Amino acid sequence: MSTLKTPLIGLRADHFRHPLDLEATRALKQIPGLDLLVRNLLGSLAEQVFYLENIASSILVSDRQMPQLHTLLQEACQILDLEPPELYVRQNPVPNAYTFAIRGKQPFIVIHTSLLELLTPEETQAVIAHELGHLKCEHSVYLTLANLIILAAGQLPNLGGLLAQALQTQILEWVRCAEFTCDRAALLATQDPRVMMSTLMKLTGGSPSLVSQLNLEAFIDQARAYDQISLTEMGEMLKQAQTAARTHPVPVLRAREIDRWAGSQAYQTLLHHRSIQYNNEAKPVGGWRNW
Template identity: 75%
Template sequence: MSPAKTPLIGLKADQFRHPLDLEATQALKQLPGLDLMIRSLLGPLAEQVFYLDNIASSILVSDQQLPHLHQLLIEACKILDLELPQLYIRQHPVPNAYTFAIRGRQPFIVVHTSLLELLNPEEIQAVIAHELGHLKCDHGVYLTLANIMVLAAGQLPTLGGVIAQTLQSQILEWVRCAEFTCDRAALLVTQDPKVVASLLMKLTGGSPTLASKLNLDAFLAQARSYDDVSNSDLGELLKQAQVAPLTHPVPVIRAREIDRWAGSKTYQTLLQNGKNEYNSEASSKGGWRNW
């Protein structure tokens, strides 16, 4: 791990959780029986299905298999003060990554090969850290339901009509809010907002041939143009309609959010406290810890 990066010993999820994530999570917790249903019924079944699929159709990363990716995972986990999950690489033409975890069970992350081909090592670690953010914040319960709903989207009218559609809308809103938190986890690991913004830019319009030619400053200026659309009521209405069916906030807004948080006192304090804690622990042991 680069000496410039600060490990965040004792980091708590609520220290970096986005306010919208907190608000949306509290709203879901008000739905009676939802948490219990996922943990006791949907979660265990989905876990077995995904695990079998991963073992059969993906590569399990380890110190013996793609060790450079394994090292990125280890470093990210140590910075976020998190136990090591499994990491799988899957052959897939659509750049994507996702995670699955029910509390008390073995969590895992899956990254598509097309995403690896698009990014440099720092950006790949940002992707891993983003997924680790879901684990750190215990997003697994509602994330499980979100994944199932997305897979079953075409059948929702037969699964409960208006009630299912309402629940789907609420879950999708929660997922979008949770993504802001996980982008913060990516920043805490990379400790460079340009890395996270570059990742988002490449996900927006990149390819292995275009990635090196993209202009990050122009992309951030594009984000400001998107904000300007909200200056009219019609523009704001159109933006809400555009986002409502999505599982992720639009990339320009994610880039703007992470750029703002990188300049916040909260972020700077987390890094400084982490540095102080790390130095104190290293000093008490007579030197730097062996990572």
């Protein structure tokens, strides 16, 4: 079944950036020299390493290679008003997707095959749009730093431990806040909160053999029930302890945030404002293909 969606021409990151992301980003920018360290000292080498790894061990998506995925990428970029990055598909049994861009050169997104096996085309586009959100908001510098700190802590116990003690808490807090923003980008691209929440449900406890037994309404109720834990001081402390060392917010919290934002006046106003403002300039993007 086809769904028409309106491109959000002129969309800027600040139109949908989550307040927690904005606050955490400002805090990181107060650390002297942090951007320069990653961009100038680490960026060039990291880009070359990742490019070689992708070309050697992944499939580059194009109009000639996995054209359905290429169409999903192009549509999401048109909606979010973003130049398309390269998209690679990599054989991996762990469902995951990630993005990389540091020095303004060609950014890329990688999606694991196991994730594609788990999701519908609509949900796959939500994942792609989530990664595009990182690019739209220029998150990649701090994402790279987060990965390097985690790696350093594991591979270089002394130096890494010192780095981790100084930056890990603040970096991980920022990463979790940035994920909320990128979930909003995914919602703007799909323009259907159920698609986004269904994606999170499958990433929480799904597998190809269990998909037919999953119930989205029950998962949404589960996400809403998560709020009840915060009604007590002990519950709120346990929630904070649970997430402190994570790179992503817990899935039910992400679903709850999307549930809230999709029902907010801010989200509805954004969609209405952009579609009205550019109604004479842009035509709706074609809907989903049947795979």
